[in-house]
Every structure is written in C-alpha cells, then in structure tokens.
Amino acid sequence: MHDLRALRADPAAFDAALARRGEEAVAGRVVRLDEERRAAVTALQEKQARRKSLSREIATLRRAGDDTSALEAEGTRLRDEMEGLELQSRELDAEIRDILVVLPNRLDASVPDGADEAGNVVVHQVGQRREFAFEPREHYALGEALGLMDFETASKLSGARFVVLRGALARMERALGQFMLDLHTQENGYTETVVPVLVNEAAMFGTDKLPKFADQSFRTEDGRWLIPTAEVPLTASVSGDILPAASLPRRLVALSSCFRSEAGAAGRDTRGMLRQHQFQKVEMVSITTAEDSDAEHERMTRCAEMVLERLDIPYRRMLLCAGDTGFGAAKTFDLEAWLPGQQAWREISSCSTTRDFQARRMNARVRPADGGAPVFAHTLNGSGLAVGRTLIAVMENYQNADGSITVPQALRPYMGGLEVVRAA
DSSP states (O other), X not given: OXXXXXXXXXXXXXXXXXXXXXXXXXXXXXXXHHHHHHHHHHHHHHHHHHHHHHHHHXXXXXXXXXXXXXXXXXXXXXXXHHHHHXXXXXXXXXXXXXXXXXXXXXXXXXXXXXXXXXXXEEEEEESOOOOOSSOOOXXXXXXXXXXXXXXXXXXXXXXXXXXXXXXXXXXXXXXXXXXXXXXXXXXXXXXXOOOOXXXXXXXXXXXXXXXXXXXXXXXXXXXXXXXSXXXXXXXXXXXXXXXXXXXXXXXXXXXXXXXXXOTTOTTSSOSTTSSOSEEEEEEEEEEEOTTTHHHHHHHHHHHHHHHHHHXXXXXXXXXXXXXXXXXXXXXXXEEEEEETTTTEEEEEEEEEXXXXXXXXXXXXXXXXXXXXXXXXXXXXXXXXXXXXXXXXXXXXXXXXXXXXXXXXXXXXXXXXXXXXXXXX
C-alpha cells in the first residue's frame, strides 16, 4: 500500500515513480478524490459540533418551557446531512483505496530502467561451468531415462504441470529441502517455522497477492487460498502487531508446498519441472526496521547464494530492472543457476525488499527503542531456494555420460551416503 500523505506532498514524484514501471499517472485523480473526502470529513465534523450545540440549546429551552420545534427540525436536517456525508466519505475512501491497492511498489533509486528481463544487470557470477565430454541432457530426459521422474502418471492423476518423483530422486528432493533448512537455521540465524498452506484473504491481501494476482492462485470453496509461497503466512504472522524494535530483525524460514495456477504462462516451460502447479520451496522472511532493511536485503541474498556455493552450482546474481521487478518489491536480486542441459541461466531464487509496502497493507508496526510513536515495519522475502529447480540444477550439472547423476558432497549425509543416482 502507498502512503497517501507522501502522494499528497509530491504528486509529480509519485507519478514519475509509476512511470518507471510503465504505469499511467494517477496522482492527480487521487489528490482530487482525497480533497473531496477531506472536505466531506470537515463538513461532517462541523455539523457534528453544531448538533451537539443544538442539543444543549434544546435542553435549555425545554427547561424554560419554550418552543423547541425549529431547533428540533434543524437537528433532524443535520442528522440526515451527516448520514449523507458519512456515506460520501466512506465511498471516496473506498475509491481511493481501490486505486492504490493495485498500484505496484515504488522502486529503489538503484533499480535500473528497462522494460523486461533484457534490462537486468549482472552483479556478479560465481563458479565455473563444467565442461562435458558428451552432449548434456535436460533434467526431464535424465529423470525419465532413470525411471525416477514420471510426468505421464502425474498427468493421469492431476493434469499438466505436475510430476511424480520416485526412489533416489524423491529422496534427493527431500534431502535438498533438509539441507537448506539446516544451513539457514544452524548457520544463518533463521527460525524454522511450519506454516499452514491454506490462508485467509487478509493474509493474501497483506502480502500483496490480492487483488492483483487472484488469477494466479488457487482458491477453495470456503474462501481460503492455497499459498503461492510461504512468504504469505510467514510475513502475515505479524499483521496487526506492534513489534518492539529490540526484537528485530525477526528471521523466519519454512519449507512448504506452494501452489500456483500459472495463469498467463501457457506455452512456457511446458516440459519438465521448471514451471509446476505444485512445488516445494524453502522461503526466508525478515521483519526489520527501515534503518536496517537494505543491509538485511544483502544478507538474505547472501544466505541464498550460500546454498548454491555449498552445492557447487555455477550461478549469477542479477539486479532486476524496473520492468522485471515484481509488483510488491522495491528492489530484487534474482539468482540464476547455470543449466547445461538447456545451455541457459535460469532463475532459482528471488530475494526482494518490499520496504513498508506490505506492512502498510497489514498494519505491521515497530515501536522505536526511544518509545516514540509506532512506525511501519519493513519486510523482506527470498527463496532459499526453490527445491524443484535446485533438483534440476543438481541433475544437469552433475550428470554423467551413462545417464547417472553424481550426488554433491553436501547432500551425501542426507542421502545415506549415496554417491551416485542410477537407474531404478
């Protein structure tokens, strides 16, 4: 959500920020509606004051036995006018809110201009790409040849964009999740959390998934939503709270199933596991102060990078441009893993700071250490990592000429010491 006072103070700057994202100017319209609303509120307050005064005058006249009919008629008229002003104020407030809730977050000044992913900037690249003495295959070809990755059965059960994993690949996916959780909790200071995968509308709205992305999420008949990411319940866990500054940062991590309808993704990554309706992800969330949010963003991104470094998977950090930065983010770093089967870099983590954008929507505040008035918290979220995509990266980077897959050293303790995944 946007700060209406900031918009009112500098409408041109607000529209300029929207223009960077390709959005149309709205500040003038919002200011006009806000002026009408404030005028209605002022008029309402004046009439409320007059009605209180009337009540005292009527009481005085009644005690003296004088006629109060004219004043009572004025009071009735004021009551009707007040009801109209209250309705007008609510309607204007709702109209302003409806405009603001679908507007994306304002971008950080360091975010480069650009219309799409072509404008993203490489911050750094880590690791050496492996040289293969054979033509590397994509993950689905490897998995199907091993008899451990089954899209046909998944389609029979659920339709397109699902997979059944078996044997050592199923265990490797589980191992990856456990490895990531252990790293983030034991070394990176995150608190492991088990969260519901069904949440209410308030949780989805507060984390900026509604109303903008309703068509990309699954909703149950009783009005709950399947989470698109554990960011939703982790972040919304502080909705409505006033957190002592001394208790921050609050760092939470969860491994959960995630569900996305992938509306608008028709024809994209239809083969394999890259774009699924259901997938596992380790999600990191931080709740912090405005003063510390930039440093926390860098720290979170480094925590995600550590996973790839421990697995020895080549990756690069990308600073997303204006046109590729997500709706709720002020700034985003994507981590892209090298997939030799595709001969391409593919996103495996996205780490974003939303500043106070989400906190305003869910009224999450911080009480300063000096005891001053509460201020909105800053929230951050990042994949640490997407488990299925990490499985893909391991399979393609560690594949062998005979179709087997070497188990990375970091995963072997989680795989019962297994060194190589072979055909079932």
